[in-house]
Amino acid sequence: MSESRITVAEFETLVEEAAPFAADYDFRVESIERGRAAVRLPASDRHLRPGGTVSGPAMMALADFTMYAVTLSEVGRVPLAVTTSLNINFLRRPRPGDVVARGRSLKAGRRLVVIEVDVFSEGMDEPVAHVTGTYSVPPGDSETE
Amino acid sequence: MSESRITVAEFETLVEEAAPFAADYDFRVESIERGRAAVRLPASDRHLRPGGTVSGPAMMALADFTMYAVTLSEVGRVPLAVTTSLNINFLRRPRPGDVVARGRSLKAGRRLVVIEVDVFSEGMDEPVAHVTGTYSVPPGDSETE
Amino acid sequence: MSESRITVAEFETLVEEAAPFAADYDFRVESIERGRAAVRLPASDRHLRPGGTVSGPAMMALADFTMYAVTLSEVGRVPLAVTTSLNINFLRRPRPGDVVARGRSLKAGRRLVVIEVDVFSEGMDEPVAHVTGTYSVPPGDSETE
Amino acid sequence: MSESRITVAEFETLVEEAAPFAADYDFRVESIERGRAAVRLPASDRHLRPGGTVSGPAMMALADFTMYAVTLSEVGRVPLAVTTSLNINFLRRPRPGDVVARGRSLKAGRRLVVIEVDVFSEGMDEPVAHVTGTYSVPPGDSETE
Numbered sequence: 001m002s003e004s005r006i007t008v009a010e011f012e013t014l015v016e017e018a019a020p021f022a023a024d025y026d027f028r029v030e031s032i033e034r035g036r037a038a039v040r041l042p043a044s045d046r047h048l049r050p051g052g053t054v055s056g057p058a059m060m061a062l063a064d065f066t067m068y069a070v071t072l073s074e075v076g077r078v079p080l081a082v083t084t085s086l087n088i089n090f091l092r093r094p095r096p097g098d099v100v101a102r103g104r105s106l107k108a109g110r111r112l113v114v115i116e117v118d119v120f121s122e123g124m125d126e127p128v129a130h131v132t133g134t135y136s137v138p139p140g141d142s143e144t145e
Numbered sequence: 146m147s148e149s150r151i152t153v154a155e156f157e158t159l160v161e162e163a164a165p166f167a168a169d170y171d172f173r174v175e176s177i178e179r180g181r182a183a184v185r186l187p188a189s190d191r192h193l194r195p196g197g198t199v200s201g202p203a204m205m206a207l208a209d210f211t212m213y214a215v216t217l218s219e220v221g222r223v224p225l226a227v228t229t230s231l232n233i234n235f236l237r238r239p240r241p242g243d244v245v246a247r248g249r250s251l252k253a254g255r256r257l258v259v260i261e262v263d264v265f266s267e268g269m270d271e272p273v274a275h276v277t278g279t280y281s282v283p284p285g286d287s288e289t290e
Numbered sequence: 291m292s293e294s295r296i297t298v299a300e301f302e303t304l305v306e307e308a309a310p311f312a313a314d315y316d317f318r319v320e321s322i323e324r325g326r327a328a329v330r331l332p333a334s335d336r337h338l339r340p341g342g343t344v345s346g347p348a349m350m351a352l353a354d355f356t357m358y359a360v361t362l363s364e365v366g367r368v369p370l371a372v373t374t375s376l377n378i379n380f381l382r383r384p385r386p387g388d389v390v391a392r393g394r395s396l397k398a399g400r401r402l403v404v405i406e407v408d409v410f411s412e413g414m415d416e417p418v419a420h421v422t423g424t425y426s427v428p429p430g431d432s433e434t435e
Numbered sequence: 436m437s438e439s440r441i442t443v444a445e446f447e448t449l450v451e452e453a454a455p456f457a458a459d460y461d462f463r464v465e466s467i468e469r470g471r472a473a474v475r476l477p478a479s480d481r482h483l484r485p486g487g488t489v490s491g492p493a494m495m496a497l498a499d500f501t502m503y504a505v506t507l508s509e510v511g512r513v514p515l516a517v518t519t520s521l522n523i524n525f526l527r528r529p530r531p532g533d534v535v536a537r538g539r540s541l542k543a544g545r546r547l548v549v550i551e552v553d554v555f556s557e558g559m560d561e562p563v564a565h566v567t568g569t570y571s572v573p574p575g576d577s578e579t580e
Contacts, residue, residue, distance in 0.1 A: 021200045024169075055166045056228050057206035064202055083201050084547065085520060085569065087232040087377045089404050089422055091397040106420050107381040111546060112519065112571070114379050116420065130396050130406065132379055132420060134520065136547070139574075229402065230375060230424065232522045234549050234567055236542040251565050252526040256401060257374065257426070259524050261565065275541050275551065275567060277524055279375065281402070284429075311490045314459075345456045346518050347499055351492035373491050377522040 004034045005076035011069055018079040019068070025058065027065050035105040037069035043097050053094045059101075059119050060088055063131040066103040067115040071135040074108040078137055084112070086133035094121035094128040101131075111137055149179045150221035156214055163224040164213070170203065172210050180250040182214035188242050198239045204246075204264055205233055208276040211248040212260040216280040219253040223282055229257070231278035239266035239273045246276075256282055294324045295366035301359055308369040309358070315348065317355050325395040327359035333387050343384045349391075349409050350378055353421040356391040357405040361425040364398040368427055374402070376423035384411035384418040391421075401427055439469045440511035446504055453514040454503070460493065462500050470540040472504035478532050488529045494536075494554055495523055498566040501536040502550040506570040509543040513572055519547070521568035529556035529563040536566075546572055 006014075008029050015022050030038040041054065041062045064083055071081050103117040112134055119129040151159075153174050160167050175183040186199065186207045209228055216226050248262040257279055264274040296304075298319050305312050320328040331344065331352045354373055361371050393407040402424055409419040441449075443464050450457050465473040476489065476497045499518055506516050538552040547569055554564040 019200070021203070055164070056231075057202070057209055058166070060205045060209070060231070061202035064205070083235055085232070085234045086201075086205070087230070087422065087522060089230045089396065089424070090228055091404060106379065106417065111574075114381060114420070127396065130404070130422060132377065132422060134379070134569075139546075232377060232567065234541065234569070236549060251524065251562065256429075259526060259565070272541065275549070277522065277565060277567060279424075279524070284401075309490070311493070345454070346521075347492070347496035348456070350495045350499070350521070354492055354495070373525055375522070375524045376491075376495070377520070379520045380518055 002034050004032050004073040006032060006072040008032050010077060011072060014072070014077060014079055022065055025061055025065070027062065029069060030100070032069055032073050034073050035070065035108065036103065037066050037073060038100060038102050039066045039069060040098055040100045053096055054099050056090060059090075059099065059129050060086070062099065062101045063088060063117045063119060063129070064133070066101040066117050067131075067133050067135060070103040070105050070115045071113045071137070074105055074113055075137050080138050081135050084134045084136045086131065088129055088131045090129050092126065092128050095123055097122045099128065106132070111139065113137065147179050149177050149218040151177060151217040153177050155222060156217060159217070159222060159224055167210055170206055170210070172207065174214060175245070177214055177218050179218050180215065180253065181248065182211050182218060183245060183247050184211045184214060185243055185245045198241055199244050201235060204235075204244065204274050205231070207244065207246045208233060208248075208262045208264060208274070209278070211246040211262050212276075212278050212280060215248040215250050215260045216258045216282070219250055219258055220282050225283050226280050229279045229281045231276065233274055233276045235274050237271065237273050240268055242267045244273065251277070256284065258282065292324050294322050294363040296322060296362040298322050300367060301362060304362070304367060304369055312355055315351055315355070317352065319359060320390070322359055322363050324363050325360065325398065326393065327356050327363060328390060328392050329356045329359060330388055330390045343386055344389050346380060349380075349389065349419050350376070352389065352391045353378060353393075353407045353409060353419070354423070356393040356407050357421075357423050357425060360393040360395050360405045361403045361427070364395055364403055365427050370428050371425050374424045374426045376421065378419055378421045380419050382416065382418050385413055387412045389418065396422070401429065403427065437469050439467050439508040441467060441507045443467050445512060446507060449507070449512060449514055457500055460496055460500070462497065464504060465535070467504055467508050469508050470505065470543065471538065472501050472508060473535060473537050474501045474504060475533055475535045488531055489534050491525060494525075494534065494564050495521070497534065497536045498523060498552045498554060498564070499568070501538040501552050502566075502568050502570060505538040505540050505550045506548045506572070509540055509548055510572050515573050516570050519569045519571045521566065523564055523566045525564050527561065527563050530558055532557045534563065541567070546574065548572065
């Protein structure tokens with residue numbers, strides 16, 4: 001188990017530059033380890049459906065952001081790593097309140113990182129959504145090799 | 146070829162009530178026919194990556210919204226139709242400017258509607274993203290039957 | 291944690307009738323619990339790529355079969371439960387030899403069961419493939435309700 | 436519109452060496468053009484469900500094989516191109532008889548080819564399954580560059 005190739009602070013700085021739209025969501029990076037990341041989406045009127053639960057698009061944005069953190073934990077500071085595919089299953093309606101995404105890499109290759117993310121609603125044991133996706137790492141840019 | 150079960154005006158009214166977060170994106174519904182819908186995401190600083198191109202999460206939100214319009218064109222005014230799954234492939238970097246999603250139903254069953262969406266960047270012939278997804282229609286609520 | 295709604299023996303009998311093509315693969319059901327199943331694909335010349343490793347289509351067939359077992363563990367003897375979608379990520383080349391799929395339900399609804407499957411190559415710690423999929427349970431046929 | 440980088444005859448020779456398990460299915464390559472391929476799965480007792488319709492795993496194998504043909508039409512004779520992901524939606528029950536898959540590339544990059552496949556049942560206008568997937572082309576092996 002090696003160390004993450006990016007710290008939470010480095011990741012947050014990079015995101016401000018490379019993905020400023022993320023600020024809209026007020027994502028809170030809770031932890032990054034090698035191959036793992038946890039990110040919180042605080043409850044906010046901005047992203048709610050009627051009934052006070054988080055919208056599907058907000059969960060997809062959260063999952064994609066978490067996948068980015070997991071990818072950089074494997075390959076280091078590569079701002080141009082991009083999502084090539086994302087598959088989400090919505091499992092159950094979240095409760096009102098924060099949601100937290102927990103991602104882990106299924107495979108960290110030189111060119112592709114495959115990530116799995118479970119999205120949890122605070123106070124529920126079972127995930128509200130399950131996501132898999134792939135990030136592509138530009139050649140020559142990775143710090144893995 | 147039968148008529149759409151919802152008009153653009155009816156759809157817009159429903160969205161204001163059922164999915165107010167969509168207002169954040171300023172989606173413009175260009176057309177709804179039975180089994181088809183086109184929705185535009187106007188260029189806006191809000192959803193841009195550095196370089197002025199639309200972010201991945203904004204494209205996923207646009208695709209999901211377009212799938213919702215296609216679903217309601219098949220089943221009528223069913224606000225509680227929900228996404229059960231969405232799969233997106235990001236194909237090429239969009240150009241700066243608007244993006245337009247064109248969706249069509251692959252299958253409109255009583256309980257599940259399966260939809261395909263191509264996302265285009267204005268001025269490009271080839272799609273920037275390809276999406277498939279499934280909406281679930283609550284039992285007893287559909288106006289299809 | 292309730293009991294599986296189908297036993298290994300009942301599942302094997304049902305498969306002989308409802309999915310005879312499965313016999314081609316010589317799948318061995320190792321265990322079925324409520325919401326979980328493990329199925330082995332024995333190494334065989336039939337399903338190998340050059341180099342002696344299991345082919346992609348054989349792994350997809352194995353994953354689909356495992357999803358079927360997980361579904362019936364939740365809803366009981368419903369032969370007409372059918373796959374509505376399947377998403378697979380191939381992660382690494384299997385080793386020569388048997389592969390084993392381990393599935394678990396992410397959600398067991400009345401109409402849809404969502405399942406996750408990891409496929410392992412004997413002697414490797416990390417999965418060779420990761421699968422998610424959905425089975426649809428025909429209305430009125432489920433023993434869940 | 437440039438020419439296919441592989442002919443039907445070259446593809447069939449390559450498959451005999453690189454994917455001998457495909458012979459089990461008796462796939463018939465009907466056509467290969469640059470970025471497109473059509474492949475037929477003849478009706479056979481081997482791959483049928485009760486009722487005489489083609490099984491899900493047989494359709495997945497057919498789609499994967501068609502994706503391989505589309506990929507090689509873009510990159511040429513690269514036996515080690517491999518599936519990295521495949522997503523299938525089963526739309527309607529096929530009729531008894533042959534099924535035909537029609538694939539086309541959505542993106543042909545140097546490292547990844549993204550393909551869409553519609554699977555048709557002979558005598559039906561609407562597809563029985565819709566598939567998207569990605570093939571990875573090993574670096575240095577592609578004839579595209």
